[in-house]
Every structure is written in structure tokens, then in C-alpha cells.
Amino acid sequence: MSSQPRVVIVDDHHLFRSGVRAELGDELAVVGDAGSVSEAVAVIVEQRPDVVLLDVHMPEGGGVEVISRIGAEQPSVRFLALSVSDAAEDVIAVIRAGARGYVTKTISASELVEAVRRVAGGDAVFSPRLAGFVLDAFAADRSHDEAPSPQADRELDQLTPREREVLRHIARGYMYKEIALRLGISTKTVEAHVSAVLRKLQLSSRHELSRWAVQRRLVSFDGT
């Protein structure tokens, strides 16, 4: 990446858009913004940015709708979901729609720049919370189906021990560089692991994943 990644910001809150624009302005090339799904589609088609910062919650279907309208036509455009929501079903939904990462809106400016660069470079970006969700989801799957479903692709349904270890470190608040150092692997390898997890998250054909996300919200824990 010799040049700065070109970014489009999509969020229905005008204040938030201008805030992010100001924060990213020096480090990245913000080439457009949009406040609705249809606006977003128009701007993205026109500008062909590298990365779209995408709000999860918007009228007319939100981030998922934008991804589904753009994704097939312009596979070179990458999406980074940005949300105030921590609800697991939102996060899982936008990732499964095709976003390459998920961060919360409280993220600091420098971390956001870093995340955008990473997504522009084709890697995945997991916030600690998303890492926690993924660990939880795959752990829940593992305990729920003792009888392996023969038609499902087993490889997609499970995390390798190494991937689990990497996710655990992300959930603990470590950066990729630090994780690489601690596990004695290269940063590239860490990135590869995270991308593999992202792929599993998106491609795993099991409906359990979505069901888990919904259940997590609906079932309040009873202490037993």
C-alpha cells in the first residue's frame, strides 16, 4: 500500500460522520460519506473506495443491506463494521454478510486508523468483544452437538487450538504484534489465523451460529 487507503463513511448520524472524518482526515483519504443505505450504495459505486466504514444500525436495513447490495458487484470494496451495539446477533449478522471486521464506536482514532489499514490490506479486524463472541459461539456449538452432522464441513465448524489461542489473546486486549511475540509466530501468521476464523464465521453453514446469537440475547442467565 503505497498510497493512503480511500475510505467512505456510512452512518445515519451526521455528527458521528463528521467526527470520524475529522479523526481520520490526516491519516486516510476520506472520499465520501453517506447517511442512508441508498446514498451509501450510490457513493460506493461512484467512488470505489478501498474500505467502507459501515454503521450496523441504519434505517432501510442497515449495514447488512449495504453489503448485500454492493458485495457481489464490487468484491474489491471491503467493509469494516462500526457500531455502538454489542448485541451478538447484530455483530454476527454483519460479519456473516461479509464485513471484514467489527469495532465499537468507542475505539480510539489511532486504533481505528490501524483497523482501516488492516482491512484495506485484506486482513480481518476483531475487537476483543467480537473475539469473545466467536469463542463463545464455537464453544456453544461444540457442547451442543455431540452427534457430528455428517453433511456439514467439519473443518468450518471448529476452531483450531491455535486459532482459539489467538482469539483468546485478542479478547484479552492484545494487539497482533504482541500476540505474535507471545506465541512465537510472525504477525503475518497471526493475521492469517484471524482471517481463517473470519472465513469460518462467514462460511460455516451451520444455522447454530445465528441461533446462538439470538439465544444469547433472549435467554437471560439464570445462574444455574
Add this chain to the structure above:
Amino acid sequence: MASAEAPLEQPRSPAPLRRRPERGLIGGVCAGMADHFQVEVIVVRLLMAMIVAIGGIGVAVYSLAWALIPIAPESEDLPRRPGAWREAVLMVLGVVGVLVGLRLSGLPIGYAVVWPLVLGVCGMALVWRPTVSPSSSHPRRVSLREFASRSGRIDVPRLVLGALLVAFASASLLHTVGVLHSLGKAIGAVAIIATMLSLLVGPWVVRLGRSLASERAARIREQERAEVAAHLHDSVLQTLALIQKRAGDPREVAGLARRQERELRHWLLERPTRTDHDSVATALERAAAEVEELHRVPIEVVTVGDGPLDDGLEAMVQAAREAMTNAAKFASSAHVDLYAEVEPERVEVFVRDRGVGFDPGAIPTDRRGVRDSIIARMERHHGRASVHSTPGEGTEVELVMERSSAA
């Protein structure tokens, strides 16, 4: 079996009269009555069986009770007890046996009157049942499919069956009394008038019903909106006012915003804030919230899995709280990460900051808090704690507790 499960709902001592289908034989009427009157369920069943045996009135009583007593909300989604139907069939066979015995013994009970009555009341019970089902008496969030299956497909055959039973019962009663033949003309007249009337007012009644329904929906929406508005007013608007007043103090403002955010999130996710029995995750979240409040450093809590607290885990939460406090007080880190993983065999908690860090070799002299309240506390409960820190790069406290001893 009722008495064994009674302590489960001890907060309300006189249980309201509700059916408990998951514990009953047929519709859970007896089980519900036993709960209500606080007697053994077998007593109620025997009484019911006796009433049934005396000429069959009991069947009508049971059907009416089944129709009119709503299901206990907590039993709604529970599966029925396995084998309940078999027991019910056995009981019915027993009752029929007793009835046949009575008949053979030649007692004059007047079956010609009693049985039509019984059948008629059963039919009415079938017809009334949908209108007094709990889903319509107290609104509950029901998925569309569930709703359709409850009020649409199942009810039509039930209504028809009920109506047939009532018609049959009336006819046979009338036949017994001996007025059936002279009734033909009257029925014809009534039928004609009824048809005319329904043609006249039918559309109007349908329209009235529809407008009532939409009015009700609007009212519910309005209530929900008012509830949301009230909540926002009490919480968010108050906080925003406070923030405007304290605009000069960024730490205070950030703290206020953070607290409001946490509260609103809880409300949105509808997770009840519990105090009686806590899980590991909620206890950690609460501890983090308290530390955050005290020291104004945001703490990001991520938990994987969950489980009930026991003494050891309680101590672990305390140790984690201490670690968070240390990080917030001394590390001058912009934020603190807490990650907890609750597995069946063990629980791990990591508290990480990106602050100044320190030399772990210096713990014994100037950081007694770490040794006493974190390491020693964990060891007392057969857990482990270790502190990893590098000056300039931050600190991570790692807590591990095996759960083999946990119940």
C-alpha cells in the same frame, strides 16, 4: 411430586389458580388446583375421579376448569411429562369401569339426562377455550408462527367439535324431554330470522371487530412509546443535563457518559439486574462497573461462557476487582481490558492494562495489595494468580481457578 417441586415458586405463597400441564395427567387442572389449595395432587385427583364416577358430572367440571383456568405462565413452554397420557388413559378406564359397575348394580342415576349434559358442557368448554387462553388475556411477545399455530389452525376443528357436541347434547336432551317433533317449525323460523339478521348486521360487526383490534394495537404501541419516553427521560436526558453542567471536566463527563451507556445497554438487552443469585459474568461486570465508577477508567469486559458463583469464584471476582482497581489507580492506562473464560473444568480471568507497568520483582515491598488481596486470596481458594508486567508496556494479571470441586 407436587410437594417436591413446590419450593421452586416459594416467593408467592398462595399460588394463583393456574393449570400446570407439564405436571398433570390430562390438562394439569388437578396439579394446578393442588398448588392453589396447597394439598397433595393425589387428593385432588381422587376427588375429581369420585365426582366423575357419580354420574359423570366430573367430566364436565374438569372440562370447564380446563377451559377457564389459564396455563401458568412458567409452564407454557415446558414439555408435558412423559407417560402422562398413559396414566390419564388408565384413570379414564378406571372411571369407566366404576361407572359400568354402578350401572350394573342398578342404581337410578338418570343417564339419559346426565350424559347429554356432560357432553354439552364438554362442547362448551371446547368452544370457550380459545377466548380465555392466556395469550389473549395478558399480552406476551409471541412469534408470528407460534401465534398462527395457536389461534388459527388448531382452533377451527376444536370449535366445530365443540359445536357438534353441544348440538348433539341439546338434541338428545330435547328428545328425552319429548318436545323434539314440535320444535322443527320453531327452529326453522329462528334460522330464517337469524340469517336475515346476520346478513343485515354481519358486515358491521366484522368492521367493528377490526377497528377495535386496530385501536387496541395502537394503544399498545402508544403505551410502549410512553414507556420508552419515560425511561429516556429518567436516564438519558438527566445524564445529558448533567454533562452540560460539567462540560469543563472531561473525566467527569466521560464517566457520566460511560455509566449512562452501560445502563442503557442493560435496558436495551433486557437483562434483568439480579442481586440474589449472580453468575460469574454478571459479578465480574458489576465489579468492573464499580471500579470504573470509582476511578474513572473505562473497563472493557468480555466474557466467554458463564456459570453460577461459588465461594471460590466469589473470591476470584474479588481478586479480579482488586486487579482492576490497581490497574485503574496506578497504571495510568487509557483503558483496562478484562477477559474471563468460564469453562466446565476451570475459570480464567485476565486483567490487562497498557499503562506504565512495573518490575514484578518489586512486588513484596511496595505492592502489598497484589500479594495479599490477589495472590494470597486465590491461593486460599486453591486457585492461582500470576502477574506479568514490563515497565512501559503495561501489566496483565492472570487468575486461574479449577472447578473440579465446584458443585
